[in-house]
Amino acid sequence: MLARLFALIIKEFLAILRDAKSRMVLIGPPLIQLVVFGYAASFDLNHVPFAVYDQDQSALSRDLVADFAGSPSFQQVAILHSPARIKQLVDSRTVEMVLDIDPRYSRNLLLGQPAPVQVIVDGRNSNTALLILGYASDIITAASHEWAAKHGGTLPPAQLVPRALYNPTLDSHWFIIPGIVALLTQVVTLLVVGLSVAREREAGTFDQTLVTPLRPIDIVLGKSLPGLIIGLVEGTVIILATHFWFDVPLLGSLVLLYLGLLLFIAAVTGIGLMISSLAATQQQALLGAFLFMVPSIILSGFATPIANMPTLVQDLTLINPMRYALVVIRDSFLEQPSLTTLLPQFAAMTSLALISLITAGWMFRKRTL
Structure with a gap:
């Protein structure tokens, strides 16, 4: 049995690697997506364009404007001499913020x-507007404390001293890029496994496999193990790039990280085999894979917290393996989680992997009878 299974695994690897298009799917797109997502996907704001309407025109007001202009978060693009252009600049998206300094400021x-200072922001994107207001508030508060310290003013009796655990600089890349490890690993594994049977059906070679001494369980294992290995290799490449290229710290245990990654890939492999067993053509398998991937990413907590979703949607996330993989991967990068801490995630992914693989085997058996 092991010799037949090994032969089938070798055949699967040859079928994937000898096709130039398949090789490109495995190597090119994941690396390109990692670079694009790693640099483009960020919750931080840099060089926010803003205009200044300084009604005070004093040395003190110019110092405040200089604080904004010297910050990496802001970029001054216009100086206004009347309020008439404020709405025009915001409507045209030329600026995202207008700093309006009252004539009584100094x-x-x-x-x-x-001292009155008004900050006008473009509220069409509420998340961006809140971030801009937070940055502006920090600069104005710092300027106020500096003024009070230099001129003997009264400082506030209580001062906020922020301290962020696990991500001291609050760099959003440390949150997003580990999530991309799970995202790209799922994409590659699902496509490789999902297209495997459909490719053979189109080529007419799947019927030849059915007349061999291989049992349905052998076929399922032979189709799933190559996808599992390819997924682990892809995940390793992305983990290395995340740590060494993007400088995201890897503080947790590699054993726990790879255990979670293995269980996650096993669950995704089972889902890919289910899609592959239903699809008659590669196009159908590709559509089925994307029909699963988009809701899976949205319902995983990759970009938006699951706790903010409606209760019914939160219940749906319980059958999404990526939800648990994100917790394992992000905790392994930024924390030092113990096995006990991650045990609920491992148990959930193990259950989903067993259910998906057993269901895929049953579906193969039904199709081959």
Whole structure:
């Protein structure tokens, strides 16, 4: 049995690697997507274009403008001399923020009174607007403390001293890029496994496999093990790039990380085999894979917290293996989780892997009878 199974695995690898298009799917797109997502996907804002409407025109107001212009988060693109152009610049998306300094700004500062400063933001993208307001608030607060310290003013009795655990710089790449490990591993594994049987059906070689002494369980194992190995290799490449190229720290145990990755790939392999057993052509298998992938990514917590989703949608995420893989991978990169901490994730992925692989075997058996 092992000799037949080994021969089938070798045949699967040859079928995948001898095709130039298949080789490109395995090597090119994952690396390109990793680079694109790694640099483009970020919750941080840099060089936000803003305009200044300085009604005070004093040295103090110019110091405040300089604080904004010198920040890496902002880029000054316009100076306004009347409020008439504010709406025009925001409507055209030329600027995302307007710094409106009241004419009483310096006078109130010198008198020890609150100095009015208005920040006008484009609220069409609420997340971006909240980030801009947060950055602007930090700069204005820092300028206020500096002024009070230099001129003997009264500092606030309580001061907020933030400290972020696991991500001291609050760099959103540390959150996003480990998630890309799970995302790209799922994409590659699902495509390789999902197209395997459909490719043979189109070529007419799958019927030849059925008349061999191989049992349905042998065929399922022979189709799933190459996808499992390819998924682990792809995941390893992406993990190495995440740590050494993007400088995301890898603090956890490699054993626990790879155990979670193996269980995740096993679950995705079972889903790919289910899609492959239903599809008669590669086009159908490709459509089936994408029909699964898009909801899987959305319902995984990759970009939006699962806790913010409606209760019914949260229940749907329980059957999504990527949900658990993201927890394992992100915790392994940024924390030092123990086996006990990750045990619920391992148990869930093991259950999903067994269910998907057993179901795939049953579906193959039904199709071959």
